[in-house]
Amino acid sequence: MTRSLAVPSRMDSIDSERFGAAVRFVRTHDTAAVLAEMLPELTAAEHAAVAGHCTFAHTAVLVFPEDAGELDKLFTAHGLVPVADGPSTVVRRRLAVRHGVRDDRLPVRIVRADIPAADGNDCEIEVFVLMGEHDQIAAAERADSAESHLALATGEIDDITLNGLRAVLTGRGKMRSDGGGYNPHEDATILYFACTSGRALSYRRLELHVAGHHPEVLGTHLGETQESGHRLLRLLTGAWTTQALAVTAELGIADRLAVAPGLPVAELATLTGTDSDALGRLLRYLHDLEVVEPAGPGFALTDTGALLANEREHSLHALARLYGGAFYESFGALDFAVRTGNTAFDEHFGRHHFEYFAADPKRAALFDSAMAASAAIFGRVGHLIDTAAAHTVVDVGGGNGELLARVLSVNPELRGVLFERESTLDRARVTFERADVAGRCELVAGDFFGTAVPSGSDIYLLSRVLHDWADAECDAILRRCAAAMTADAQLYIIERLLPEDDSRSLTPAWDLHMLCNVGGRERTTTQFRELLGAVGLEITTCDELPLGFALLRVRHTRTAR
Structure with a gap:
């Protein structure tokens, strides 16, 4: 539905209110307060690092006075004296693009006035001014407040430092690139950032006002900038x-x-x-x-x-x-999974994906190859597990044996046992022969729901198994593993971990994949601790692996030993 916008004939009260709010913000904030409000996810050390290069410089608003006299009255009402007046380059271009007009028809100027910040340091209010017959633009901008922002200013810095500041803001700072440009009248590079969180803020945009011309950094920044419609089309x-x-x-x-x-x-x-x-x-x-x-x-x-x-x-x-292929097809039935909580793959293909792929040799081979395609995570595992006092390692549900083969290759003193379904063992034999470890590996047919896990080993591996199942099935799998483990045995679990907070991660996408295609779920570390604790196991260490995976080292709890 199109929003109806009232078109004012003179400076709207919204302009006056925003101007006053900007003045009050400067007088009640300093650099530390601005960083705390705009970047709450950063640590104290990170705030200090940013503050080492930046200071709170100004607040900015866009107003539409009928003439210069109205603007003068606005400054006078707050006891301010304009100290600078010059043409705008960046905001003029932004307005032109947003409203589909030529930028030479938008005579936007920047008027500034000095205001001391809360700590007494010099600060400003920066007022973008567009006078003339631009009522429709004025109405839209008053409704959206797209140009209101806070600014941090740097002195002369090099591109490496500037890229580091950008990385902090768009990384842990959870902001996104939101345009910018070079203002030749000031010899300054302007980088805008927008807040991506839903928290209530006085301002949702931040400007980094950088002395000098930084064309390469600006080009990268603008390349990462997308309007909302552009971003949504990319997603769609x-x-x-x-x-x-x-x-x-x-x-x-x-x-x-x-x-x-x-x-x-x-x-x-x-x-x-x-x-x-x-x-x-x-x-x-x-x-x-x-x-x-x-x-x-x-x-x-x-x-x-x-x-x-x-x-x-x-x-x-x-x-x-x-x-x-198959997963692409089944994602077309995601609405079924979201409405019912049941697996879309089963609904679309009429059977569980394990059965679907196992029923056809070509599909089975593709599935095994795809699972082995994440082998980048396996290289480090053989070095991360503690093999000092170990003689045997059992890979529970280890598929075609890719992980076990890599562990045995980098630990020649170990012998291995692959515990898998009979239908998979033939393909595993090929893997072990190719890796030249077949002589040190025993293949045991079984199903961890109906067959006891081979007992007495020093090390157990459970790689990308638990995410395939709901909590009840995970409990059964973990109980069989715990029963097979001696008091001093170690269990190593490889899974993607969901963030405990709203940090960005690959894992939420795979969590939806598990809902749609498998019937399982990804979990947080806390959720894994709860699952393991219920069967007398505990996590002792957690190592990061490539592609968003983690290696959890697990043992019997001390109370259980």
Whole structure:
């Protein structure tokens, strides 16, 4: 529904109120107070680091007086004397883009007045002024207050320091890039940031006013800036991205580019059995996704795109095909999962995904390859587990044996046991033979719901198993593991961890995936502690792994020993 905006004939009371609020804010805040209000997620040390480079500089408002006399009255009413008046570059361009007019038709000026901050340091109110017949723009801007903000100012700093400040603000500070520009009249680079949290704030935008011209940093910042509609369209077309990546893997496009970067598109089309024009259009989209980059007469894979090639170490080729195949189909029934709490995959395909993939050798092989595609997390595990007094390691539900093979490879003194369903063991034999550890590994057929876990081992592995199941099934699995473990045995769990707070993470996406496709869930560390505590186990350490995973080291609780 279109919002009806009243069009005032003279300076609106909203302008006066915002002007007064900006003046009061300066008089009651200093740098520390501004940082505490705008960046509450930062630690005291991080606040001090930011304050070491920045100081509270001004508040800013946009007003629409009918003439200069009205503006003078506004300053006089608050005991202020304008000390600077110059043309605006950045805000004028922002208004022009937002309202679809030429910026040379928006004579925006900046008028400033000095105000001491709460700590007595020099500060200002910065007033963007647009006079003339701009009633529709004025009405919209008064409704949205898109240009009101606080500013931190830096002195002369280098690009490394400036990039560090940006990283803090957009990282732990949880702000997003929100435009900016270079103002040649002031020789200053302006970077805007917008608050992404839902908390109530006096101001939701922050300006970093940086002395000098920093074109590379500004270019990066503007590249990360997206209007709300732009951001939503990017999100809405995420399904197109999934399919583009899956097709690039499925049709061997990435494999060809891996061995022949810069191949002409027509030649690449011939080699991959694709239409030259259509392939060119796909490659243009992949370039926008930073998966390929121009090279010679064609394109080459970026470091990201190289992971789509099948023979690349740590390749995600199989994962791309899986996510663009059966899981892509089942996500079309996500509404069913959200409405009922039941698994959309089962609803769409008529059976659980374990049964679906096991029923067809090609599908089973793809699934195993996709699960092994996250092998980047496995390399460190063999070094992180404590093998000092260990002789045997049991991988419970270890799939095709990729993890166990890697652990045995870096720990030649260990013997291994793979505990898996009979249907998977043949593929595991191939894995162990390829890794030259078959002579040190025993394969035991079983189901951790109906078969006792092999007992008496020193180390147990449970990798990406618990997230497949609800709490009741996890309790049963963990009880069987606890029963098999001696008093001094160690259990190592590999899972993605949900953040305990609202920190950004890969894991919420996989949590929704587990709801839609598997019937399980991702969990926080606290939730894992509760599951483990119920069966007499406790977490002793937690190590971070690549791709958002963690390695939990678990033992029997002292009271249980």
